[in-house]
Amino acid sequence: MRGMLRVAALACAVTIAIQTTGSTGHASVQDPLVALEAALQAAPDDIKAGNDYRMAVIKASQYDRAIAFFEKLTTAHPGASNAHLNYGFAYVDKIPAAGAITQVILANNALGEFTKSLDLKKSWIAYYTRGNSYLFWPRIFDRTQRGIDDLTEALKIQQAEPKRAIHARVYVALGDGYWKIGKLAEATRFWKEGLAAFPDHAGLQGRLSTEGDAQQKLIEANYDPAKRVDTSLADLWSTR
Amino acid sequence: MRIAALVLASFLVSAAPGFEDVTKTSGITHVHRNRKFENKYANIMAGYTALGASAAVADYDGDGYDDLFVTDSAVGGRNRLYRNKGNFTFADVTPGSGIDSGNDAANASADSMWFDYNNDGRPDLFIPRFGRSQLFKNLGGGKFSNVSKAAKVDTFANAITAVAFDYDRDGDLDLFVGSYFQPVNLFDPETPRFFPESFETANNGGGLTAYRNNGDGTFTDATEKLGLRLSGWTLDLGHADANNDGVEDLYVAADFGTDRFFLGNKDGTFTDLTEKAIGIDTKKGMNVDWGDFDNDGLLDIYVTNITDDYMREGNFLWKNNGNLTFTDVSRETGTFDTGWGWGARFFDYDNDGWLDLYVTNGWVSAGKENYVPDIFEMIVKPNIDLADARNWPPMGDKSLSGYQKKKLFHNERGQVFTDQAPKYGVDSIKDGRGVAVADFDNDGRLDMYVANANGEPYLYRNTLEGIGSWTEFVLVGIKSNKGAVGAQVRITAGGRTQLRFVDGGNGFASQGSARIHAGIGTATTIEKVEIRWPSGERQTFENIPANRIMRVTEGRTAPEPLKPGGSSR
Numbered sequence: 179m180r181g182m183l184r185v186a187a188l189a190c191a192v193t194i195a196i197q198t199t200g201s202t203g204h205a206s207v208q209d210p211l212v213a214l215e216a217a218l219q220a221a222p223d224d225i226k227a228g229n230d231y232r233m234a235v236i237k238a239s240q241y242d243r244a245i246a247f248f249e250k251l252t253t254a255h256p257g258a259s260n261a262h263l264n265y266g267f268a269y270v271d272k273i274p275a276a277g278a279i280t281q282v283i284l285a286n287n288a289l290g291e292f293t294k295s296l297d298l299k300k301s302w303i304a305y306y307t308r309g310n311s312y313l314f315w316p317r318i319f320d321r322t323q324r325g326i327d328d329l330t331e332a333l334k335i336q337q338a339e340p341k342r343a344i345h346a347r348v349y350v351a352l353g354d355g356y357w358k359i360g361k362l363a364e365a366t367r368f369w370k371e372g373l374a375a376f377p378d379h380a381g382l383q384g385r386l387s388t389e390g391d392a393q394q395k396l397i398e399a400n401y402d403p404a405k406r407v408d409t410s411l412a413d414l415w416s417t418r
Numbered sequence: 419m420r421i422a423a424l425v426l427a428s429f430l431v432s433a434a435p436g437f438e439d440v441t442k443t444s445g446i447t448h449v450h451r452n453r454k455f456e457n458k459y460a461n462i463m464a465g466y467t468a469l470g471a472s473a474a475v476a477d478y479d480g481d482g483y484d485d486l487f488v489t490d491s492a493v494g495g496r497n498r499l500y501r502n503k504g505n506f507t508f509a510d511v512t513p514g515s516g517i518d519s520g521n522d523a524a525n526a527s528a529d530s531m532w533f534d535y536n537n538d539g540r541p542d543l544f545i546p547r548f549g550r551s552q553l554f555k556n557l558g559g560g561k562f563s564n565v566s567k568a569a570k571v572d573t574f575a576n577a578i579t580a581v582a583f584d585y586d587r588d589g590d591l592d593l594f595v596g597s598y599f600q601p602v603n604l605f606d607p608e609t610p611r612f613f614p615e616s617f618e619t620a621n622n623g624g625g626l627t628a629y630r631n632n633g634d635g636t637f638t639d640a641t642e643k644l645g646l647r648l649s650g651w652t653l654d655l656g657h658a659d660a661n662n663d664g665v666e667d668l669y670v671a672a673d674f675g676t677d678r679f680f681l682g683n684k685d686g687t688f689t690d691l692t693e694k695a696i697g698i699d700t701k702k703g704m705n706v707d708w709g710d711f712d713n714d715g716l717l718d719i720y721v722t723n724i725t726d727d728y729m730r731e732g733n734f735l736w737k738n739n740g741n742l743t744f745t746d747v748s749r750e751t752g753t754f755d756t757g758w759g760w761g762a763r764f765f766d767y768d769n770d771g772w773l774d775l776y777v778t779n780g781w782v783s784a785g786k787e788n789y790v791p792d793i794f795e796m797i798v799k800p801n802i803d804l805a806d807a808r809n810w811p812p813m814g815d816k817s818l819s820g821y822q823k824k825k826l827f828h829n830e831r832g833q834v835f836t837d838q839a840p841k842y843g844v845d846s847i848k849d850g851r852g853v854a855v856a857d858f859d860n861d862g863r864l865d866m867y868v869a870n871a872n873g874e875p876y877l878y879r880n881t882l883e884g885i886g887s888w889t890e891f892v893l894v895g896i897k898s899n900k901g902a903v904g905a906q907v908r909i910t911a912g913g914r915t916q917l918r919f920v921d922g923g924n925g926f927a928s929q930g931s932a933r934i935h936a937g938i939g940t941a942t943t944i945e946k947v948e949i950r951w952p953s954g955e956r957q958t959f960e961n962i963p964a965n966r967i968m969r970v971t972e973g974r975t976a977p978e979p980l981k982p983g984g985s986s987r
Binding site: 317 | 729
């Protein structure tokens with residue numbers, strides 16, 4: 179109850195501050211992002227609040243605002259692992275709206291934040307996120323093996339936990355990582371392991387039911403920087 | 419027996435009709451060499467100035483055969499004029515012509531363009547240079563005179579491209595020069611801050627200069643007055659009449675930032691319609707060519723950008739919507755990915771009545787090590803000052819988007835393009851820059867000269883057999899500029915109408931023939947030819963026989979067959 183009051187008070191303070199910025203500011207009293215920002219300021223390590231905020235930012239296409247907000251938030255709360263994680267995702271969310279070079283800068287900044295998050299707390303989501311993001315880098319940057327290493331750690335963590343639907347993603351990504359470095363047998367092994375655990379997973383089914391050019395097309399479509407990556411973490415608190 | 423069969427099979431393959439590489443037998447011995455800088459930024463600049471391999475086509479001596487001018491960029495390197503002898507051999511007529519002084523310690527040739535600036539019917543030659551550009555007056559008899567200073571076009575700039583057209587419709591050709599770097603002395607820079615300040619929104623480039631032709635052999639800088647002041651890193655300019663209103667419009671392709679589209683107004687000014695027409699982009703525009711690829715009577719635009727594993731910008735194929743907006747259909751048509759693209763040209767190589775497309779590519783093909791990680795290591799440094807050359811990593815012998823295969827896109831009835839370059843052996847992996855298209859042997863099949871950076875060129879003779887009929891027109895302006903630059907020709911044959919126009923130097927580092935060419939498939943007669951001259955005058959001719967080169971003079975009652983041979987000027 180006390181926490182809720184703090185959030186409400188902060189939201190009120192932010193609203194007043196924004197009202198005084200005048201009509202040229204991008205925010206307004208109707209701005210749905212204001213309350214979400216206030217909620218995050220009240221609970222910076224709240225991964226769900228960060229996720230809700232980012233999803234609203236994507237709808238409003240206010241990527242720079244989110245990046246600036248998370249920068250301030252993580253400066254004020256440097257120990258908030260999940261704030262750094264969402265900060266990283268805020269960079270990723272902007273990638274489809276950016277030019278080719280800026281995409282690289284954003285992706286690199288995202289990696290930096292994912293690493294900070296991981297340094298603070300070695301969680302499944304942090305390992306999976308950073309590992310998966312390494313897979314988006316072209317081969318020339320030689321980052322795929324680092325991705326495989328992170329995903330292997332994520333796999334170890336999830337194998338010690340009760341099975342959840344989101345865990346299927348690690349099998350997909352691990353297989354993709356091995357596929358990217360040309361180890362097709364390893365890739366297939368992880369996809370098959372994943373499918374055994376999650377028989378209805380379309381991504382795993384697709385990879386195992388194709389080969390050659392069709393398989394390449396399917397996998398590469400997943401790592402196209404021009405396409406928006408689904409960065410919603412809603413599956414994390416899914417009951418499945 | 420098996421060996422004999424294999425030898426025979428290999429002979430049959432190499433003799434298959436298509437494009438024959440005739441460089442060695444043509445007499446063209448020119449090899450382009452990049453400029454090597456000798457200053458404290460040399461180890462960085464080498465990678466960013468692998469430019470200057472250009473080719474420009476014109477019938478400079480009026481003998482009915484298109485000739486060729488090519489550039490070098492090294493200190494002391496000679497630009498060369500090759501006279502077409504008509505049988506696919508060329509004579510180097512540079513010595514004594516007065517046009518071989520293109521490169522010295524303070525100037526490097528970057529492009530070349532023929533245009534008849536004094537309207538005497540003889541194509542003159544403009545050479546954009548890093549330094550002071552040159553204009554050579556064609557005196558006739560194979561002699562040229564350097565009139566750069568007298569004509570007032572030798573402004574110090576880092577010029578890289580030029581087009582000429584009559585923007586004010588006063589009957590003479592005006593000159594538009596695009597510059598890459600700002601006007602800093604690249605050979606001895608006074609400041610290290612002359613590199614692009616951003617990879618996507620750089621505004622510290624050379625922009626463009628518009629010179630109005632005064633009609634007395636001089637030009638006046640009219641850039642400001644025309645509304646064309648820019649500060650981008652211009653790599654190419656391309657003009658055409660996008661909305662068929664009789665006034666030429668201008669597309670500016672820029673590296674490190676947005677391309678620009680300018681609408682030509684009837685009062686001789688331009689309006690920047692970029693946002694409405696094409697939107698603001700962050701790509702690396704390299705080439706502009708205009709052509710009606712879908713035969714809908716509207717001229718479309720092809721722009722090359724960078725597409726590689728590490729950067730997937732994709733080219734633009736701007737389909738003209740007819741309302742001064744364009745839609746990029748490069749993905750849908752299969753023309754999106756051509757690597758690190760450079761010069762590209764629309765032309766109908768198989769005379770089927772649809773414009774095909776040849777695209778050159780490749781930046782630096784050097785050692786096995788790749789320069790990409792070095793570049794990206796720099797890019798991700800916080801607050802890096804990209805404008806400062808000292809912050810850029812030296813390139814050494816590393817490659818960057820090198821060894822890329824050229825593309826010959828066959829137009830499948832205006833819907834998609836399929837790459838036929840491997841089939842016809844025109845998929846070389848040299849670092850291509852310009853592609854000049856012309857019918858060098860007057861046989862109705864379009865040939866190609868490909869200028870490669872730091873290397874030998876390719877001269878490809880079109881030997882395709884069993885292809886469509888064709889028609890070619892040499893246009894001569896009377897009220898209009900003599901070269902008829904800007905003239906639109908609508909050719910109706912076999913029930914289809916095709917739009918062609920005379921351009922004044924479109925295409926990166928290249929200029930194709932000024933002749934109108936159209937393939938007409940199985941038709942045997944051209945039912946109708948409608949010419950809209952730059953003066954606004956219109957002429958229509960009917961029932962022109964196919965497979966002939968015709969000469970049309972503005973205002974005269976009938977076309978006449980071109981009779982090649984002998985020099986008329």
